Amino acid sequence: MTNLINEVIDNRYAVTAVLLFVIGLANMLLQPNLIKKVVAFNIMDSATFLMLASRGFVEGRVAAVLTDGGADVSRYVNPIPAGLVLTGIVVSVSVSAFSLALIQRIYARYGTVELGELLKLTKKEKV
Amino acid sequence: MKKFSHFTSWVDGELSFPLSTLHDARVERPDHEPRPSISDSRSLSVFSKVYALLCMLVCLLMLCTLLAVAAALPSFGSEENPTLNEVSEHYVGQAEHETGAENVIAGMILNYRGFDTFGESCVLFLAVCCVMQLLWNTGAEKKQETDFGGQDVILSHVCRVLVPCSLCFGLCVLFSGHTTPGGGFSGGSVLGAALIIFALAFGDGAVSRFFNRRLYNLVRITGLMVYALMFGCYIFLGANGIESELSRYIVLVVDIAVGLVVMSTMYGFYSFYTKGEL
Numbered sequence: 001m002t003n004l005i006n007e008v009i010d011n012r013y014a015v016t017a018v019l020l021f022v023i024g025l026a027n028m029l030l031q032p033n034l035i036k037k038v039v040a041f042n043i044m045d046s047a048t049f050l051m052l053a054s055r056g057f058v059e060g061r062v063a064a065v066l067t068d069g070g071a072d073v074s075r076y077v078n079p080i081p082a083g084l085v086l087t088g089i090v091v092s093v094s095v096s097a098f099s100l101a102l103i104q105r106i107y108a109r110y111g112t113v114e115l116g117e118l119l120k121l122t123k124k125e126k127v
Numbered sequence: 128m129k130k131f132s133h134f135t136s137w138v139d140g141e142l143s144f145p146l147s148t149l150h151d152a153r154v155e156r157p158d159h160e161p162r163p164s165i166s167d168s169r170s171l172s173v174f175s176k177v178y179a180l181l182c183m184l185v186c187l188l189m190l191c192t193l194l195a196v197a198a199a200l201p202s203f204g205s206e207e208n209p210t211l212n213e214v215s216e217h218y219v220g221q222a223e224h225e226t227g228a229e230n231v232i233a234g235m236i237l238n239y240r241g242f243d244t245f246g247e248s249c250v251l252f253l254a255v256c257c258v259m260q261l262l263w264n265t266g267a268e269k270k271q272e273t274d275f276g277g278q279d280v281i282l283s284h285v286c287r288v289l290v291p292c293s294l295c296f297g298l299c300v301l302f303s304g305h306t307t308p309g310g311g312f313s314g315g316s317v318l319g320a321a322l323i324i325f326a327l328a329f330g331d332g333a334v335s336r337f338f339n340r341r342l343y344n345l346v347r348i349t350g351l352m353v354y355a356l357m358f359g360c361y362i363f364l365g366a367n368g369i370e371s372e373l374s375r376y377i378v379l380v381v382d383i384a385v386g387l388v389v390m391s392t393m394y395g396f397y398s399f400y401t402k403g404e405l
Contacts, residue, residue, distance in 0.1 A: 004198075007198045008198070010202035010203060011197050011198065011200050011202060011203055012203065013203055014197035014200055014203070015194065015197050015198075017197075018190065018193040018194055018196075018197050019190075021189075021193065022186055022189055022190045022193070025185075025186055025189060026182065026183070026186040029182040029185070029186070030179060030182050030183075054203055055208070055210055056210065057203065057204050058204055058205070058206055058208065058211065059204035059205070059206075063308065064218075064219060064230075064231035064232055065229060065230045065231065065232075065306075065307065065308055066222075066223055066229040066230075066231060067229075073216045073219050073220050076219050076231065078208075078210055078211050078215045079215060079218050079219060079231045079232045079235055080210070080214065080215050080218070080235070081210070082232045083232055083235050083236045083240065086232075086236060086247075086312060087236075087243065087244075087247055089312075090247045090250060090251060090312070091247070091250055093251075093254075094250050094251055094253075094254035095254075097254050097258055097396050098254055098257050098258060098261075100400070101257070101258045101261040101262050101399070101400075102261060104261070104262060104265070104400070105261050105262075105265070108265060116171070116175070119171065120171070
């Protein structure tokens with residue numbers, strides 16, 4: 001048992017990221033409101049960023065902006081995850097904006113953003 | 128040139144195809160009819176129950192798998208982490224010499240991985256194009272609600288101080304991105320935020336007086352073109368082979384191009400969501 005607890009404490013950021021990711025996933029699948037689905041999608045994104053950023057960290061080192069210490073490799077954390085997170089944030093912003101625009105169009109046409117009502121309305125429209 | 132006119136008008140947000148299919152036609156719903164709910168239809172309610180059960184199952188499976196993986200990862204913050212390999216060592220050790228950027232991350236994303244960042248800028252560009260297509264001229268009635276037009280005294284007085292400060296800060300972050308934390312993405316966001324505050328305080332007309340649609344499209348496309356041209360030249364002239372000044376300045380130039388794209392994207396999103404036009 002103590003072994004398990006030690007493992008969780010060792011990887012506290014990874015465990016938090018997993019919990020956030022699953023919260024986001026469950027909300028995305030189960031929420032009937034389209035806006036809340038977008039929010040859940042953003043929570044999933046944040047979990048991924050937390051995971052990536054925590055992978056790059058090394059105890060006792062500073063961010064990879066060279067200061068008077070010079071290019072001493074053992075003084076700075078890993079810069080690659082930071083770049084990857086930057087890419088991820090840009091894509092997440094773009095996807096959120098696009099899906100919110102789609103939702104706005106859906107609302108303008110049907111007057112609702114609830115998935116259940118939308119399904120009924122579209123079914124009625126087809127007939 | 129005629130062949131590309133459709134494409135250019137699409138990029139500019141001028142729709143040349145009929146919009147009748149997109150126009151809002153709110154589905155007729157008489158007032159006396161109650162709003163349909165999920166429980167009205169039997170099949171739909173059965174489906175939603177099965178769906179909810181399946182979703183929970185998937186989430187639980189996902190949780191167990193990911194937790195098992197997380198427990199097996201090398202511990203947080205250790206130096207034996209396998210991601211800390213020769214690639215990152217090369218970036219940290221050689222970035223200043225090879226790219227001229229003291230900010231290793233800026234040097235990495237704008238020089239070593241410049242094409243990746245070019246792809247990101249294209250994603251932002253396309254996102255604005257798509258939002259433009261979806262929301263063009265849909266906000267005629269929203270315009271009244273959000274346009275204070277300089278009526279709000281507190282907002283306009285605060286903004287007289289706040290907008291110049293945030294513009295200066297944004298430019299500072301943008302231009303010193305290669306030596307300090309910051310760069311194109313963060314600087315561009317701050318500049319976009321300054322524009323948004325300005326538009327909120329002094330009305331939409333105040334911004335469109337100097338930042339109209341023509342200039343907006345020009346800025347957006349110029350940013351992307353400058354990036355493509357400068358980085359393309361840099362790569363095809365031999366990248367790290369040149370020990371010249373070009374290698375030193377490429378990060379700064381590309382950073383500014385990215386900043387322009389990000390700024391116009393931020394302001395574009397705001398503008399299209401609130402009033403459906405620029």
